[in-house]
Amino acid sequence: MGSQAWKVPRDVVEDPLQKIVSLKGTTKPGRPSCAQLKGRIGKFVACQIYTTRPTPCRNFKASFEDGIHRPRCDEARKAHGLKSLNRSDWNNTDAEL
Ligand code: SF4
Structure with missing residues (x-):
């Protein structure tokens, strides 16, 4: 199985041409927060692409x-x-x- 077998949606990554995927919002200095995380941090949140999230998310x-x-x-x-x-x-x- 390849590293992109679950097809991370292209529109949620910073630069789809990079070999290592960075999700939008996760490289923001200070308080990075993935744009796919919806809800209120500390209360209730959910990943909007949970079934297709990339490998680092699966491993964290x-x-x-x-x-x-x-x-x-x-x-x-x-x-x-x-x-x-x-x-x-x-x-x-x-x-x-
Ligand atoms: S698990 Fe989902 S919300 Fe969390 S960093 Fe990965 S893509 Fe973003």
Whole structure:
């Protein structure tokens, strides 16, 4: 299976001619935010191209979702004023992630 097997829509990427895909909004300095993420960060959001999202999105895991701490998740959450996830967040179904 090729890296683009799920056909990321061309109109959601910064430059379709680049080998490595950057989604619109993700290279914005300061507080990058993917243009395909709809909703209110920290409340409820959803990816508008979830079934065709690119490989980096598929590989990016939330911290401790499988028991492993991921500092890049912490950094992304911090940029939007959200606390880092803890192991216990995944055991509490009432927690606001
Ligand atoms: S999973 Fe969706 S919303 Fe998140 S970065 Fe990828 S394309 Fe954007």
